[in-house]
Amino acid sequence: xxxxxxxxxxxxxxxxxxxxxxxxxxxxxxxxxxxxxxxxxxxxxxxxxxxxxxxxxxxxxxxxxxxxxxxxxxxxxxxxxxxxxxxxxxxxxxxxxxxxxxxxxxxxxxxxxxxxxxxxxxxxxxxxxxxxxxxxxxxxxxxxxxxxxxxxxxxxxxxxxxxxxxxxxxxxxxxxxxxxxxxxxxxxxxxxxxxxxxxxxxxxxxxxxxxxxxxxxxxxxxxxxxxxxxxxxxxxxxxxxxxxxxxxxxxxxxxxxxxxxxxxxxxxxxxxxxxxxxxxxxxxxxxxxxxxxxxxxxxxxxxxxxxxxxxxxxxxxxxxxxxxxxxxxxxxxxxxxxxxxxxxxxxxxxxxxxxxxxxxxxxxxxxxxxxxxxxxxxxxx
Ligand SMILES: NC(=O)c1ccc[n+]([C@@H]2O[C@H](COP(=O)([O-])OP(=O)(O)OC[C@H]3O[C@@H](n4cnc5c(N)ncnc54)[C@H](OP(=O)(O)O)[C@@H]3O)[C@@H](O)[C@H]2O)c1
Numbered sequence: 001x002x003x004x005x006x007x008x009x010x011x012x013x014x015x016x017x018x019x020x021x022x023x024x025x026x027x028x029x030x031x032x033x034x035x036x037x038x039x040x041x042x043x044x045x046x047x048x049x050x051x052x053x054x055x056x057x058x059x060x061x062x063x064x065x066x067x068x069x070x071x072x073x074x075x076x077x078x079x080x081x082x083x084x085x086x087x088x089x090x091x092x093x094x095x096x097x098x099x100x101x102x103x104x105x106x107x108x109x110x111x112x113x114x115x116x117x118x119x120x121x122x123x124x125x126x127x128x129x130x131x132x133x134x135x136x137x138x139x140x141x142x143x144x145x146x147x148x149x150x151x152x153x154x155x156x157x158x159x160x161x162x163x164x165x166x167x168x169x170x171x172x173x174x175x176x177x178x179x180x181x182x183x184x185x186x187x188x189x190x191x192x193x194x195x196x197x198x199x200x201x202x203x204x205x206x207x208x209x210x211x212x213x214x215x216x217x218x219x220x221x222x223x224x225x226x227x228x229x230x231x232x233x234x235x236x237x238x239x240x241x242x243x244x245x246x247x248x249x250x251x252x253x254x255x256x257x258x259x260x261x262x263x264x265x266x267x268x269x270x271x272x273x274x275x276x277x278x279x280x281x282x283x284x285x286x287x288x289x290x291x292x293x294x295x296x297x298x299x300x301x302x303x304x305x306x307x308x309x310x311x312x313x314x315x316x317x318x319x320x321x322x323x324x325x326x327x328x329x330x331x332x333x334x335x336x337x338x339x340x341x342x343x344x345x346x347x348x349x350x351x352x353x354x355x356x357x358x359x360x361x362x363x364x365x366x367x368x369x370x371x372x373x374x375x376x377x378x379x380x381x
Contacts (some may be wrong), residue, residue: 006111009044010045014119023043026371029371037379039378042060044100045099047081093126100113107339112139113133114139114378115138115373141171146247148174152254155254170376174248177365178366179340181252193244193346195344197346198345199225201312202245204359205338207335207337210310213308214308220288223240224287234280245310246312271290307328327358340360
């Protein structure tokens, strides 16, 4: 690709569903990406909760080595990072980045480095790593919501480190996976539109639950079904509690300019606090005691020609997530299955709002959105 090509090195945190899907997507398509865009994507380090694998110059470029790793990560069950030759127990997540930044400086070939956070790690772990890369003039792409949901002061520092307009940091997949949610808001803002409100169903699990309730299935049965189909986390309270949706809402609220903290988001959990400390089987057994309450809410909504949906409602001043009654014959009311639906109300899209709809989860889809973010940054690097 001649003189205009650029080397973009990836330091990836997280080797779960999304991490492995991304590794496969990049590895299989690296030469096509190079031929089409002149962007030479190279994995430099892979990191999970305990282990790091630094890829040296030879292995980072060798299709044989990458193919071998890929086959292992895609095996059933997948091989772990710690089982790979050269994997080491990491001293800390920050030290992995420091090693790679040192090498980048020593190489002195003008390569760019992207921290890719597809981990489930907390904000206290990942925010310092991302900020350190950004402060060094490097780049970051996040599917992990948590680093964007820490204290507002840390969030602002991280954005400031990313440069004006957060142009070295992308996080499209934190809200609605590969659906264009963050990029829609930023494009509207760039066009000098004013975004008043973003409303969305941001949980496939809760969308499934509410559409089953609407079909007359009891609450306990609907939760059981969702768990059996693999739509919930192993502990369904991780979905029913609403915190994951609240994080997405907070990310949008902050994008709209709010200074809210996660604790300021009004969250309606779909189970009472008394059930929080039970073990998972105990929780599942206790669910029928909630059936009458949710059946009553479904009936009350039906009497008004409405149905229940678990919605996030975000404005620059406020942020709430919970069950809402919506007209049966509205975009939210017509929504079935696990799709996400996001409605943007703006000065220009006021009478007839702008709508984005589609699947908002899944490892492969999320990985595709992360790759699009990486290439979006690499094009301008
Ligand atoms: N799956 C989706 O549909 C989707 C959609 C949008 C966004 N996301 C977000 O993307 C991220 C990954 O999702 P996933 O489904 O791949 O989750 P996952 O399968 O649970 O994998 C999480 C990975 O993070 C690793 N990890 C935990 N702590 C770490 C640390 N301190 N440093 C480096 N790695 C660490 C885990 O390591 P171990 O293997 O050692 O435990 C694991 O490999 C999450 O933040 C999730 O919220 C997921």
